[in-house]
Amino acid sequence: MDLPPAPPYGGATLDQVLPSAAAVLGVPGFENTLGLPAARRICVVMADGLGKSLLKSRGGHAPFLRQKLDGSRTLQAAFPTTTAVSLASFGTGLPPGRHGLVGYDVLDPERRRLVNQLGNWPEDLDPLSWQPHPTVFEAAVDHGIHVSTVSLPQFAGSRLTRAALRGGDFVQASSPQARVRSATEILAKHPSALMYCYWNELDKAGHRFGAGSRQWGEALEDLDSSMKTLAARVPAGTLLLLTADHGMVDVAQQHRIDYSQFPELLQGVEVTAGEPRGVQLHFAAEADAQTRTRVADAWRARFGKKAWVLDREAAIEHGLFGAVDDAVRPRIGDLLVLAADEVAFYDGRRAKPESFNMVGQHGSLTRAEREVPLLTLVAPRR
Incomplete structure (x- = not known):
């Protein structure tokens, strides 16, 4: 896509x-x-x-x-x-x-x-x-x-x-x-x-x-x-x-996905940020390039037909955030997962249970x- x-x-x-x-x-x-x-x-x-x-x-x-x-x-x-x-x-x-x-x-x-x-x-x-x-x-x-x-x-x-x-x-x-x-x-x-x-x-x-x-x-x-x-x-x-x-966009209950149930999507990830239609993952400092690539590939393999998956540099180069100040750059996730379909991705480890009831969503x-x-x-x- x-x-x-x-x-x-x-x-x-x-x-x-x-x-x-x-x-x-x-x-x-x-x-x-x-x-x-x-x-x-x-x-x-x-x-x-x-x-x-x-x-x-x-x-x-x-x-x-x-x-x-x-x-x-x-x-x-x-x-x-x-x-x-x-x-x-x-x-x-x-x-x-x-x-x-x-x-x-x-x-x-x-x-x-x-x-x-x-x-x-x-x-x-x-x-x-x-x-x-x-x-x-x-x-x-x-x-x-x-x-x-x-x-x-x-x-x-x-x-x-x-x-x-x-x-x-x-x-x-x-x-x-x-x-x-x-x-x-x-x-x-x-x-x-x-x-x-x-x-x-x-x-x-x-x-x-x-x-x-x-x-x-x-x-x-x-x-x-x-x-x-x-x-x-x-x-x-x-x-x-x-x-x-x-x-x-409206997201049906069955398309509100808890991605924390898939360990391969979170290997080396220290912090999950963003929101369900615009996930931003921050890797731990010790996560090497191979680990980061493996996680990105895992996201694409599982959800590549439902979401755009790109790293921070690609997002900045594409112009998604406009010109980026040096102080702002590390606030942006190392890996972004942006819903392309009527779907939403939750980190069930920290999301409140009631957030899974949200029908109308945005962020992508x-x-x-x-x-x-x-x-x-x-x-x-x-």
Whole structure:
């Protein structure tokens, strides 16, 4: 199987949304790569898990969003196609190889421990050291733009927020209705503004029930209704955009595989990282080249028709992480196993039992996971 192309970082990719918005608002040092129209205020809604293919196939649940598909752009999510990685690229304007959030569970190479990028950060790991590059929000604030994040309370001051989305005000809003209300009130108060709104309901429904489920369709209906309301309420001169951090595929129970039952797949492996559709294996220092080759061959022999198997150097050379800083390189797995089929790979020795119940999943390179929409919900009148 041929490996899909790498995300064209710096082009039609998620990492260019905020830099393009900042350029429109006159923040120096940024280019409007995506060709966004002139606006005084820009609000970007991030719909977690809303892949372009899902919006097309289930568009009957979203009449407002569906009508915005005509003439819309398709962007590529960052790799791996998971929330922490894509939000870090979104917030910094950088590829994962620069900002360093290179997976769901990532190896801290200095202490040889796993760091869960979404929430389980060690207390002694400084987010600003882990991700030292300035964010687009920080640059916009320095230029006098009012910047605000409207999101769930649990993300206020979180390690991920501090690492990747720091800068500006954080407005806590638990429900979709509260987010719409907060967004419209804030935009009306500020003549020049950059806003990010996060919607998580689709992703939650997809993980629990699947993207093909009734519950996911209902969550899409709620999102559609919220976006129609928000579009009707934003003040004149506002550009309202909607995009997503990744798509999703449904994985049947029998295709959620515990690879720890196959010893030949873990010979010489010290740490298993990543996530079930984007496994990253880190070998122990004493594992020689022959052992590493043997493990890679074992993965290909057992799962080569269901997954792409490649080593770190091949992944970097292919451009999956974009340009890679020296400090980031050892965070990337020595061996990557990326699901090409509707399958998921778990390390049953450390995975929680309930994680095997997850239906909707993401993290790999299939089009369903990597292609996300960029919809213009409201464009300023010329």
